[in-house]
Amino acid sequence: xxxxxxxxxxxxxxxxxxxxxxxxxxxxxxxxxxxxxxxxxxxxxxxxxxxxxxxxxxxxxxxxxxxxxxxxxxxxxxxxxxxxxxxxxxxxxxxxxxxxxxxxxxxxxxxxxxxxxxxxxxxxxxxxxxxxxxxxxxxxxxxxxxxxxxxxxxxxxxxxxxxxxxxxxxxxxxxxxxxxxxxxxxxxxxxxxxxxxxxxxxxxxxxxxxxxxxxxxxxxxxxxxxxxxxxxxxxxxxxxxxxxxxxxxxxxxxxxxxxxxxxxxxxxxxxxxxxxxxxxxxxxxxxxxxxxxxxxxxxxxxxxxxxxxxxxxxxxxxxxxxxxxxxxxxxxxxxxxxxxxxxxxxxxxxxxxxxx
Amino acid sequence: xxxxxxxxxxxxxxxxxxxxxxxxxxxxxxxxxxxxxxxxxxxxxxxxxxxxxxxxxxxxxxxxxxxxxxxxxxxxxxxxxxxxxxxxxxxxxxxxxxxxxxxxxxxxxxxxxxxxxxxxxxxxxxxxxxxxxxxxxxxxxxxxxxxxxxxxxxxxxxxxxxxxxxxxxxxxxxxxxxxxxxxxxxxxxxxxxxxxxxxxxxxxxxxxxxxxxxxxxxxxxxxxxxxxxxxxxxxxxxxxxxxxxxxxxxxxxxxxxxxxxxxxxxxxxxxxxxxxxxxxxxxxxxxxxxxxxxxxxxxxxxxxxxxxxxxxxxxxxxxxxxxxxxxxxxxxxxxxxx
Numbered sequence: 001x002x003x004x005x006x007x008x009x010x011x012x013x014x015x016x017x018x019x020x021x022x023x024x025x026x027x028x029x030x031x032x033x034x035x036x037x038x039x040x041x042x043x044x045x046x047x048x049x050x051x052x053x054x055x056x057x058x059x060x061x062x063x064x065x066x067x068x069x070x071x072x073x074x075x076x077x078x079x080x081x082x083x084x085x086x087x088x089x090x091x092x093x094x095x096x097x098x099x100x101x102x103x104x105x106x107x108x109x110x111x112x113x114x115x116x117x118x119x120x121x122x123x124x125x126x127x128x129x130x131x132x133x134x135x136x137x138x139x140x141x142x143x144x145x146x147x148x149x150x151x152x153x154x155x156x157x158x159x160x161x162x163x164x165x166x167x168x169x170x171x172x173x174x175x176x177x178x179x180x181x182x183x184x185x186x187x188x189x190x191x192x193x194x195x196x197x198x199x200x201x202x203x204x205x206x207x208x209x210x211x212x213x214x215x216x217x218x219x220x221x222x223x224x225x226x227x228x229x230x231x232x233x234x235x236x237x238x239x240x241x242x243x244x245x246x247x248x249x250x251x252x253x254x255x256x257x258x259x260x261x262x263x264x265x266x267x268x269x270x271x272x273x274x275x276x277x278x279x280x281x282x283x284x285x286x287x288x289x290x291x292x293x294x295x296x297x298x299x300x301x302x303x304x305x306x307x308x309x310x311x312x313x314x315x316x317x318x319x320x321x322x323x324x325x326x327x328x329x330x331x332x333x334x335x336x337x338x339x340x341x342x343x344x345x346x347x348x349x350x351x352x353x354x355x356x
Numbered sequence: 357x358x359x360x361x362x363x364x365x366x367x368x369x370x371x372x373x374x375x376x377x378x379x380x381x382x383x384x385x386x387x388x389x390x391x392x393x394x395x396x397x398x399x400x401x402x403x404x405x406x407x408x409x410x411x412x413x414x415x416x417x418x419x420x421x422x423x424x425x426x427x428x429x430x431x432x433x434x435x436x437x438x439x440x441x442x443x444x445x446x447x448x449x450x451x452x453x454x455x456x457x458x459x460x461x462x463x464x465x466x467x468x469x470x471x472x473x474x475x476x477x478x479x480x481x482x483x484x485x486x487x488x489x490x491x492x493x494x495x496x497x498x499x500x501x502x503x504x505x506x507x508x509x510x511x512x513x514x515x516x517x518x519x520x521x522x523x524x525x526x527x528x529x530x531x532x533x534x535x536x537x538x539x540x541x542x543x544x545x546x547x548x549x550x551x552x553x554x555x556x557x558x559x560x561x562x563x564x565x566x567x568x569x570x571x572x573x574x575x576x577x578x579x580x581x582x583x584x585x586x587x588x589x590x591x592x593x594x595x596x597x598x599x600x601x602x603x604x605x606x607x608x609x610x611x612x613x614x615x616x617x618x619x620x621x622x623x624x625x626x627x628x629x630x631x632x633x634x635x636x637x638x639x640x641x642x643x644x645x646x647x648x649x650x651x652x653x654x655x656x657x658x659x660x661x662x663x664x665x666x667x668x669x670x671x672x673x674x675x676x677x678x679x680x681x682x683x684x685x686x687x688x689x690x691x692x693x694x
Contacts, residue, residue, distance in 0.1 A: 128679075132686055133686060134682055134686065135635060135636075137440065137495055138625075138629070138635055138682060139682075141622060141625065141678070142675050142678050142679045142682070143675070144622070145622050145626065145671055145675040145678065146672050146674070146675020146679075147675075148668070149669065149670070149672035149675065150672060152668035153666075153668055153669075153672065156666075157666055157668065265499070275493065275496055276493070307510035308507070308510070309507075309510075310507035311503075311504070311507030311510070311511055313507070314504035314506075315504075317496075317499070317503055318486075318500045318504070321486075321492050321496050321497065321500055322490060326491070327491040328490040328492075331489075
């Protein structure tokens with residue numbers, strides 16, 4: 001038996017809402033396709049709808065992971081989509097230039113080059129925000145605009161196709177029956193969780209997001225932390241770009257990672273990270289990414305026209321934004337809770353129990 | 357979001373007395389830099405390419421970018437108050453699509469035209485209300501608006517819808533000739549919008565309130581200026597300008613398509629910033645925005661004349677220019693505030 005106290009504590013946990021939405025979506029799918037939850041092992045690989053969702057959510061989860069930390073510092077990174085495109089384009093461009101596309105060393109070189117470049121791009125964003133003091137939206141907007149052009153420049157406006165066994169491992173292959181891309185995400189998420197929750201790093205990032213000046217006065221190196229989170233976001237986006245391009249064995253400078261920044265922001269918001277900074281949930285963002293991809297697949301399987309996806313996402317964003325807005329809660333929830341006979345719309349003194 | 361970092365501390369303005377004679381110059385530096393860049397680019401074009409000095413080339417920039425100019429005017433209002441509007445491209449696309457669908461359904465142009473303008477204005481009004489009443493950040497609220505407008509587009513049609521309405525095709529093909537040169541009706545409309553907006557910003561009470569709100573919303577509120585109303589109105593203006601831009605784009609393209617104007621919000625923001633308007637709000641001129649759009653158009657023209665450069669160079673050059681002008685802004689604001 002769960003005591004009422006634990007139950008209410010559980011309900012107040014910040015992950016309840018995203019997990020609830022995810023479970024709801026999966027149950028909804030189960031009604032339409034009874035075999036939705038079945039997972040089987042075929043030719044040594046795991047097969048099933050859930051695995052499909054995990055695989056398709058892998059790049060988004062990675063990008064959302066980096067975005068979470070950036071948003072936690074009160075910033076935003078709009079350039080992730082372009083970094084995804086650049087990373088895949090550079091890797092494929094390098095592999096195509098190899099004499100033997102199957103050489104392991106060459107592929108490792110391509111991966112290192114792509115990831116190194118992503119780190120540099122992230123560092124550039126971070127320096128613009130932290131050292132030059134440009135608003136994060138605008139600083140990353142520059143790379144978002146120019147980066148797409150750079151990716152098209154690298155691919156020469158074409159789709160570069162590669163035929164490389166070692167490169168396909170990243171996005172297509174399985175290791176111990178698990179998809180490699182999902183394992184990469186799992187390792188990254190676990191590493192981030194350990195670094196942010198087992199060390200003081202998470203606390204420091206939240207303090208920078210809460211109040212950069214105060215945290216600097218308290219001895220936190222706010223600038224270095226800010227640069228660091230953008231570098232991390234760049235790295236995550238680069239890794240996601242490798243997974244995306246490896247999965248289709250090609251690089252498309254025009255469409256790879258298109259609008260992924262919006263999905264990533266959506267995933268972060270669904271996961272309960274405050275957009276104003278100062279509070280973040282890594283696991284929440286991963287669950288947010290899963291919610292988005294499950295939603296996509298649900299819309300596919302139950303036969304709703306796919307062109308309603310965007311509209312639905314828009315409504316979700318609007319609702320979540322309003323739920324996060326203290327002013328909205330004070331106006332709507334606060335008034336309802338106090339009853340209509342209270343004329344004074346002062347903010348409610350009791351904590352609202354919706355930590356969306 | 358970074359209000360804390362970017363907002364000028366009120367005390368800093370008191371020290372401005374020392375550099376009094378120099379200050380007006382400082383405010384003009386970004387616009388003058390853009391003007392210099394424009395002249396330089398034009399000079400390079402004239403020297404390098406045959407036929408570049410033709411006046412029609414300059415007029416064509418207005419003809420080809422009329423819709424961007426109108427959208428950028430709306431964006432200027434929003435950025436002057438320190439906000440941002442990411443929904444403009446989506447509203448432009450929605451306008452073209454609604455107009456195309458209604459015209460194909462046999463509605464008269466006299467009904468469709470005001471109706472689509474009303475739709476865009478309403479979307480802007482809605483976002484302004486969400487931003488003001490619920491204190492949602494402009495970036496997020498307009499992002500949601502962008503999702504919503506694009507979502508509605510895909511709901512209406514995911515294919516390109518051609519427009520065959522006689523009024524639309526008539527306006528699209530009409531050429532206003534003078535002295536051997538010609539412009540389109542869209543370009544004239546865009547120039548009119550610029551003139552009206554420049555008058556409103558420079559000579560009306562509302563225009564001054566826009567600058568005051570962008571400079572410091574708290575001070576503006578304490579002075580008794582209607583901060584909330586101004587905020588809502590600038591987003592409404594931006595919504596109207598996006599819809600008008602959409603109408604002009606549908607004249608230009610003679611089709612409605614949910615993928616029209618993709619990334620236009622970035623072009624509009626880039627034009628405003630390159631034109632010297634401070635992203636933190638409170639400083640900038642509409643004239644600068646016109647120059648910003650001209651720079652954008654000139655880059656495209658030069659790339660066309662060069663012939664062997666691909667279209668993605670436009671994006672890269674715009675990105676680099678954006679970076680350069682934002683750094684210049686930082687330099688200028690640092691100096692004025694010291």
